[in-house]
Amino acid sequence: MSQQEPAVGPDPxxxxxxxxxxxxxxxxYTDRSGQIVADRLRxxxxxVADPVVVPDGEPTGEAIRRALDEAPPPALILTTGGTGLRADDRTPEVTLxxxxxxxxxxxxxxxxxxxxxGVPTAMLSRGLCGVARGTLVVNLPGSTGGVKDALEVLEQVVHHALDQIAGGDH
Known part of the structure; x- marks a missing residue:
């Protein structure tokens, strides 16, 4: 009987x-929101490497897919941008x-x-959050203010969420 290689989960x-x-x-223009996210994650x-900057739409989905295909994949993928109501804001559609x-x-x-x-436009963000192949994926808004607000929320739960995804207790 041959031994199987142990499954490799995301790099925590x-x-x-x-x-x-x-x-x-x-x-x-220079990407500022992605840099804010990368700095905070550090x-x-x-x-965290420098942010991957891609055009709106399917290139965003391709970038997420490439990250998920890495061996081992990252524990966390955060996107910024493409969550609004413009025709080319397609990040939720390529993430789902x-x-x-x-x-x-x-x-x-x-x-x-x-x-x-007090930011009424926050309700217009269509960002998603979920788990893909053991990796937590979160769509953040593209504005620097929206990113900072979102990171304040994530900071409270991200390590606990990653622990649960990896099989930890509640």
Whole structure:
């Protein structure tokens, strides 16, 4: 009887940041929100490369898929941008098919935090949260203020969520 290789789960120390912005990908302006996310994740103890900056739409889904295909994959993928109402804001649509299970409470809490700070447009964000192949994936807004508010919410639960995904207790 041959031994099977043990399954390799996500690297609990690693995170990937994907910025969905056609203009930033073309060099029209510098991505700021992705850098804010990467810097904060480093503060939280994650190993994070510079953000992957891609055009809105399917390139965002491809970037998420590439990160999930890494061996081992990251424990956490955060996207920023593409969650609004413009025709090219497609981050939720390219994220959803990759998710094994949704975690709607996180996305709801992110929107609620923005509203609580007096930002009525926070309710227009369509970002999702879920688990894909053992990796937590969260869509954040593209604005720097929205990203900062979302990170305040995530900081409270991200390590506990990752522990649960890896099989830890509640």
């Amino acid at each position: 120390r690693r995170a990937v940041v994907v910025t969905a912005s056609t203009r930033a990908a073309r060099g029209v 503060d939280w103890g994650f190993d 098919p990759l998710l094994d299970v949704e975690v709607p409470g996180v996305a709801e809490a992110i929107r609620a935090a923005g509203l609580a700070k």
